[in-house]
Amino acid sequence: xxxxxxxxxxxxxxxxxxxxxxxxxxxxxxxxxxxxxxxxxxxxxxxxxxxxxxxxxxxxxxxxxxxxxxxxxxxxxxxxxx
Numbered sequence: 001x002x003x004x005x006x007x008x009x010x011x012x013x014x015x016x017x018x019x020x021x022x023x024x025x026x027x028x029x030x031x032x033x034x035x036x037x038x039x040x041x042x043x044x045x046x047x048x049x050x051x052x053x054x055x056x057x058x059x060x061x062x063x064x065x066x067x068x069x070x071x072x073x074x075x076x077x078x079x080x081x082x
Contacts, residue, residue, distance in 0.1 A: 002027075003023070003027035003032060003036075006038065007038065012057075015058065016053060016054065016058075018053075019044050020042060020043045021040045025037075051068075054079045058081060062081070063081055067079075067080065
């Protein structure tokens with residue numbers, strides 16, 4: 001299964017569509033290898049709203065967790081899934 005098939009099967013991108021998700025990194029460049037992860041970036045001006053959406057929509061996925069980076073010039077939020 002390639003990365004696009006995996007994303008389609010999960011339905012994850014459609015669940016967070018309002019945050020304009022984009023796949024980045026090695027898969028869309030055709031440089032991925034077996035076991036490569038799939039990185040998705042989103043536009044989320046309100047991180048609290050984004051965190052709530054991620055939790056509501058993706059909590060059922062194995063290994064789900066949220067990591068926040070604060071105290072720097074830009075805030076960031078990462079959702080990890082397996």
